[in-house]
Amino acid sequence: MRVCVVGAGASGLPAIKACIEEGLDVVCFEKTADIGGLWNYRPGQKDIGGTVMESTVVNTSKEMMAYSDFPPPAEFANFMHHTKVIEYIKSYAEHFGLMDKIRFNTPVKRISRNEQNKYIVSLQNGEIEEFEKLILCTGHHAEPSYPELKNLDNFKGKVVHAYDYTNTSGYEGKDVFLLGIGNSALDIAVDIAKIAKSVTISTRRGTWIFNRVSQGGMPYDVQLFSRYYDTLLKTIPHAVANDFMEYRLQQRMDHDVYGLRPDHRFFQQHPTVNDALANLLCAGYITITEDIDTFTENSVIVKGGREFKCDIFLTCTGYTFGFPFVDSDIVEIKNQQVPLYKYVFPPNSDSVAVIGLIQPIGSIAPISEIQSRWAARVFAGRCQLPSSQEQIDDIQKKKAAMKKRYFDSIKHTIQVDYMSYMDEIAEIIGCLPPMKHYLFFYPRFWMKLFMGANVPYAYRLVGPHAWEGAEQAIWTVSERVKKPLKNRQCRIRKHKKRGSTDEYFRYATQKVIATNISILFCSGLLLYCSTTSTLPPAVYFFSFFLFFTLYGATLMWFDLQYDMTTIF
Numbered sequence: 001m002r003v004c005v006v007g008a009g010a011s012g013l014p015a016i017k018a019c020i021e022e023g024l025d026v027v028c029f030e031k032t033a034d035i036g037g038l039w040n041y042r043p044g045q046k047d048i049g050g051t052v053m054e055s056t057v058v059n060t061s062k063e064m065m066a067y068s069d070f071p072p073p074a075e076f077a078n079f080m081h082h083t084k085v086i087e088y089i090k091s092y093a094e095h096f097g098l099m100d101k102i103r104f105n106t107p108v109k110r111i112s113r114n115e116q117n118k119y120i121v122s123l124q125n126g127e128i129e130e131f132e133k134l135i136l137c138t139g140h141h142a143e144p145s146y147p148e149l150k151n152l153d154n155f156k157g158k159v160v161h162a163y164d165y166t167n168t169s170g171y172e173g174k175d176v177f178l179l180g181i182g183n184s185a186l187d188i189a190v191d192i193a194k195i196a197k198s199v200t201i202s203t204r205r206g207t208w209i210f211n212r213v214s215q216g217g218m219p220y221d222v223q224l225f226s227r228y229y230d231t232l233l234k235t236i237p238h239a240v241a242n243d244f245m246e247y248r249l250q251q252r253m254d255h256d257v258y259g260l261r262p263d264h265r266f267f268q269q270h271p272t273v274n275d276a277l278a279n280l281l282c283a284g285y286i287t288i289t290e291d292i293d294t295f296t297e298n299s300v301i302v303k304g305g306r307e308f309k310c311d312i313f314l315t316c317t318g319y320t321f322g323f324p325f326v327d328s329d330i331v332e333i334k335n336q337q338v339p340l341y342k343y344v345f346p347p348n349s350d351s352v353a354v355i356g357l358i359q360p361i362g363s364i365a366p367i368s369e370i371q372s373r374w375a376a377r378v379f380a381g382r383c384q385l386p387s388s389q390e391q392i393d394d395i396q397k398k399k400a401a402m403k404k405r406y407f408d409s410i411k412h413t414i415q416v417d418y419m420s421y422m423d424e425i426a427e428i429i430g431c432l433p434p435m436k437h438y439l440f441f442y443p444r445f446w447m448k449l450f451m452g453a454n455v456p457y458a459y460r461l462v463g464p465h466a467w468e469g470a471e472q473a474i475w476t477v478s479e480r481v482k483k484p485l486k487n488r489q490c491r492i493r494k495h496k497k498r499g500s501t502d503e504y505f506r507y508a509t510q511k512v513i514a515t516n517i518s519i520l521f522c523s524g525l526l527l528y529c530s531t532t533s534t535l536p537p538a539v540y541f542f543s544f545f546l547f548f549t550l551y552g553a554t555l556m557w558f559d560l561q562y563d564m565t566t567i568f
């Protein structure tokens, strides 16, 4: 069976590999001369689609953005520069022999479907090929989205979209005004802050700024993306989880003082990650201001009347996406709405799959990989899709859940949570880690999987195309995280409570157990009070008091788990 993969970026490569694993005859068409898509930084080359910037460093750590059977080298930094990301991607392609399946410099011009349900792929070079199955991996950062702005025509300076920003050249000594406060806006602002004359960021809503370097200097995703946290977040009220996160972010930078606090709660937005912003705001290199009102020839006037001089106006207003080269009866995306079953299959067909069209809280690569594994199994006839109606119902359900959780924005149409989504697809494929089995028969490993980072290797422990190195890769996560950090031996200074790692572990365990017992005690009392019918008012008063103690203890408890996850 012939499968056509379009695009050889971080999503296309695992798609090729998954097809090979399932014994499918796969051909990948890539419009540029190399693999890696966005991660292949090629300044000056026009019409190749978007690329990262010269200074881009990933926001997701290497262990959490790895492919599930290919851990990144231990010596690579946790947050890799894009040159290391592309190195990793290339070594993955070479290791699994994917390069031979790719036809470079071969843009796909049009894809249609004939009466025999085959895909007719017309290439830019005039060739036409026929395939039984189709996988689209063309990314969603290639088509810049431009805002409509009042009186922008008045402005005589330079207008640039973040898509066209590559490096600081041309920004020296300039007054730069940025619109938007997403990840690209902040990365660019930080990049030019020390060479531009002034850098101003305009935001209508504000945002919560999250730090990638978390407690103990550990990557945030290694600490937070665990089964333990996932269970906790699904159990406690959302308001408590939001309070906890916002409390932590406020400790790092008071979002009210810096004019950043948004109207929405932390979990209602796609996270904006930036570690340098607080410093640069505090040092006066960057200014945050209101929404734009109007433009003059050489300035921007914001709501409230303040005027900012401006030589270069940078719109960081995101991207739009779709498949303009694919006939609309195959897949159609309008207004950023994605009518795909679990963001992969159009509900009217089991011969087309879309990979990587998600915006995760977490990394895209492992998600693209698990989607690819699923698609290849469906194509090979080893996995069935539910009926079209069931798929449509699921699409509607996901849409409603997204609408309920996130603030209303065109940005929030393809949001997924890394853990929940990976588990959802893994369950279908049959590669979900068997937690119950480990709990009874291998509790030490259960503890590691439950408390530790939910690294992608967990999805290669069992099921189709399991990897025998997966368990070892999971045990050695913290070694690979720490390896690039420690290049000098320190004398161990013994602390009364936090001495060696072992003592620290014991100390943290005691704290966690003590807090858990007190929470259990408070819950019991509260339950008793609420079920006893004739109680004096003092008891109700007392139960309220206990409730707030419990609330505080939950926040504290959360905090303590940082100690635990760091150790695991």
Ligand SMILES: Cc1cc2nc3c(=O)[nH]c(=O)nc-3n(C[C@H](O)[C@H](O)[C@H](O)COP(=O)(O)OP(=O)(O)OC[C@H]3O[C@@H](n4cnc5c(N)ncnc54)[C@H](O)[C@@H]3O)c2cc1C
Pocket (backbone or CB within 6 Å): 006, 007, 008, 009, 010, 011, 012, 029, 030, 031, 032, 035, 036, 037, 038, 039, 048, 049, 050, 051, 052, 053, 056, 057, 058, 059, 060, 065, 106, 107, 108, 109, 137, 138, 139, 140, 141, 142, 184, 325, 355, 356, 362, 363, 364, 365, 368
């Ligand atoms: C600045 C920036 C920082 C980012 N940081 C992170 C991060 O820290 N962590 C993370 O997980 N994600 C990050 N991302 C998201 C990033 O999109 C993904 O990591 C990943 O690159 C997506 O891969 P992809 O293969 O889906 O898309 P792309 O990388 O866009 O690849 C698509 C491929 O399809 C090819 N193509 C397109 N159209 C055609 C056609 N008609 N015919 C043939 N070939 C075609 C393109 O040439 C390209 O090679 C970042 C994105 C940007 C822009």
